[in-house]
Amino acid sequence: MTEMTFADAVREGLAEELRRDPLVWALGEDLSTAHGGTSANQYVGLIDEFGPKRIVNTPISENTIMGAAVGAAVAGTRPVADLRMADFGMCAVDELVNQAAKIRYMFGGQARVPLVVRQAIGVRKGAAAQHSQSTEAWYVHTPGLVVVAPGTPADGRGLLKSAIRADDPVVYMEHKDLWLASGDVPDDEGVVPIGVAKTVREGSDLTIVSWSKMARLCEEVADTLAGDGVSVDVIDLRTLWPWDKDAVYASVCKTGRLLVAQEAVQVGGFAAEIATDVTENCFDALKTHARRIGAPRMPVPYAEPMENEFRVTPERIIARARELLAA
Amino acid sequence: MSNENDTQRTNEPARIFELYKTMCLIRAFEERSEDEFDAGFINGSIHQYIGEEAIGTGVCANLRDTDYILSNHRGHGHSIAKGADPESMMKELMGRVGGTSGAKGGSMHIADFSVGMLGANGVLADGLTMGVGAAQAICLRGVDAIVTVFVGDGTTNRGPFYEALNWAMVYELPILFVCENNGYASSTVTRSITAGEGPVARAKAFGMPAFDVDGNDVNAVDALAADLIARVRGGGGPHFLHARTYRVKGHISRDKMLYRPEGETEERFKDEPIGRCAAWLIANGFEEAEIVSARDAAYAQIDAAVAAAKDASFPNKNLAYADVQDFGPPEPWQQDGGAA
Structure with missing residues (x-):
């Protein structure tokens, strides 16, 4: 076991998946800047190891971050799209709900949509109305989607791995207050299965x-x-x-x-x-x-x-x- | 439709004759679809491509099976042009076993991944954002392929259009955007709700090479597409092809077109692409009998597809529960014995 923060553990988990499978990649705003993500450095350093084709620093274009992830998943890759916050995820509900969740079904199983979309939830002190929402019920209500909401660094890392390996689109919701919270993370692969409490x-x-x-x-x-x-x-x-x-x-x-x-x-x-x-x-x-x-x-x-x-x-x-x- | 040889010269009569046949197949599919819709064999609604056949045909003639296309709600023509089987498509429209999507999607969600047709779409502009993603996947996988996205003029007023064009340029993606300008955004004249100089100017604002063509001239579309697709394939980045055309039918088949001036359809139909192509072929050495025979063969093929679709059975209701998701699939109703 190693003690680390949620943000660090999840970044480790992502890096491990990026090393394991060359078809895994990440896209989102600020991923390759010194920020390395929203503000908790969830992606910091990954650009150095994996380069700009796999750590894609995107424009502020939520529709396309989500839509591109869907298209890239259908076309044989495993994207991890980061929408920063569930509140911004609303800018891309169409691509997630109308496309990602429906494509396998409405095309009769011709394609799978193996993507992960990270949307941070929860009240962070003083963040107010548009940066604090917990929208998990919206996506649980949507057929076709898997929804995970890990609450520890170990689960954050382990469920991200399962989410990336799943052939279903997975909404990965992480609480902003957890990013800097620490906990024990196993030294082994530490995969946490989907659907197990x-x-x-x-x-x-x-x-x-x-x-x-x-x-x-x-x-x-x-x-x-x-x-x-x-x-x-x-x-x-x-x-x-x-x-x-x-x-x-x-x-x-x-x-x-x-x-x-x-x-x-x-x-x-x-x-x-x-x-x-x-x-x-x-x-x-x-x-x-x-x-x-x-x-x-x-x-x-x-x-x-x-x-x-x-x-x-x-x-x-x-x-x-x-x-x-x-x- | 794939080509043996991408460098095949355009404007050759034998090549144009093949494009003519494809256009006839699309026209026949759309006309028979309307007949069967009116007869009650097709549910929902159908968006017909009549009058616009030259665009999908001329563009897809320059694509390979391994290239991807993404379509919009008006996707029958794109599918046929890309090589989808019309009989499977008609089964899909009639909701029968053997439909391209297992009768799960119908007309508006027509798709055939086996020929790189990644789907028609009920939400305008989503093909653009997914298309750039598919192009990114091509780059990541290192495969030799390109993406073509078909959009209409109405879609140029949706935000994702701009996001996707910007995105494609930023990452220099292998993608061709084809804007089919048929003049109407549903029942509204697009010009009446659109500022500026139009789709070409909008594409150029992103620094994207953008070209305009008479979309009812299959020779011209084919030639321009051949040029632009060669540039995209050669690493030239995103290109934009704007094709002017006219939507002969309503937004959907049962649209009574009360918004359209009397006589406009008839006047514009004089310019429709199949008649123009036939005239060109005759002027370039084909016999009228060959032209008629090719057209008749297309209608015969579609009639056979319609008959086969009507003979096919409806899918087992329990298939409704399939292909939702691996984790947490739906639970069937229990009172009637459950599902497979």
Whole structure:
């Protein structure tokens, strides 16, 4: 194991895939400048090893970053497109949803679209309405797409590898606050399979399902509740589509209580899908109805006191969990 | 359609006769498609290429099977010109087994990857962005091929048009952009919603070599395409071919064209490319009987394709669930017994 930041681990993972397969390449804004990516140096140095044909520094042209990735995937390569932030990803929803997600299907399997699109999600302090959104539910809702949202450096590296090797288009969502967070990363290849959740806290009284940065907050929640004598199973989904139903069902059958926590706006969010699915399929195991927690349905405000109103904090999760445990 | 020899000279009667046959095949396909649409054998809508056949034909005559093309919503002609099998295409339009895309896409998503036809498209300008990506893949893989993207005049008002032209120039990609200017953006006269001097000027603004041609003159399109494609193939970077033509039919076949001045279609149809090509062939040594016979053979081939399509069965409903994705494919309805 080696301790490194999420950004460094994912960059290592990308470099390893670039070395492994000459058909892998990356494109996006600022990839080969001294910035090496958005601001967390996710690509720094790669241009020196792999050159400008494989680390393509693009114009600010989101439609074409995404569209070119689709065309290049169809034409036999494995591009990793970086759209900087999920908010900018909206500029390329057409190419992702109308093209990447549909091509294999509407052309009757004549082609595959093996691409990865990186879109950073989540509130980063003071980033406000257009640089803070968590849009994972948009893409989970879109047939044809795989959606991953790793929450640790090891998962970030390992899931990027699986995403690159997959023949499906994969939306890879990384939380901006995680880029500089550190964690242990295995020294071996460390591939993390798509569709497999990880139980990060073992418990028997309550299941909390989450993903990305929120899974880390839920670990804190579990530790706090442990002080009250409550033992919590915390499941970090890691992949949102396809999500690991077996792991969640097994946990709920053990605990009888489910809380799904997401950073995104609660209304129409992915937590609702999990809570509903578990209610439909594990109803007899539930001691009380499943619950979810997500942000109020409002844009992310700027000033800290207001921004905090948007945040799904550990305190708010604990309050919801206690309400659930008392039911 | 691939050529044995890229250096084959244009304007040779034998070559033009082949282009004539391709144009007749496209015309017959489009006319019969409309008949079958009206008869209820084709669903959705069809966007016909009637009157514009010379462009796809003249351009694709200079491409190889290993070259890629990307099309727009009006993709039947591009597909046939690139070598797709009209019978498989008609099966696709009729939603039958044996369709080019397994009856998953229909007319607007016609595609035949086996001949490098990477798909028609329901979203304007997306062929441009995907086309530059395909060209980038060609460069990365080090293969000897080029990309041609067909767009209409209406698409020159979408943002991705500019992104893609800029992108192609920045990376010096092996790509030819073909703008088929048929005068109409759906039911709107394109000039009435377009500033500036037109597509050629817009392409030139990026420093891209751009040329204008009479798109109803297959000899001229073929000659210009031969020149530009040779330049692209030779490492000359992106080029732009602007072909003036006229959309004889409506935006879709059932479009009543209430927006079009009376008599305009008939007047412009006098200039349609197949009649012009036939006249040229006769002036260059062909017998009228040969011309008629070639045309009849094209219609006979398409009639046979229509008959074969009608004989083909509809796909098993459970195939609806196939080819969505490897990870997390759809779950079929359960009350009727599930799917394969």
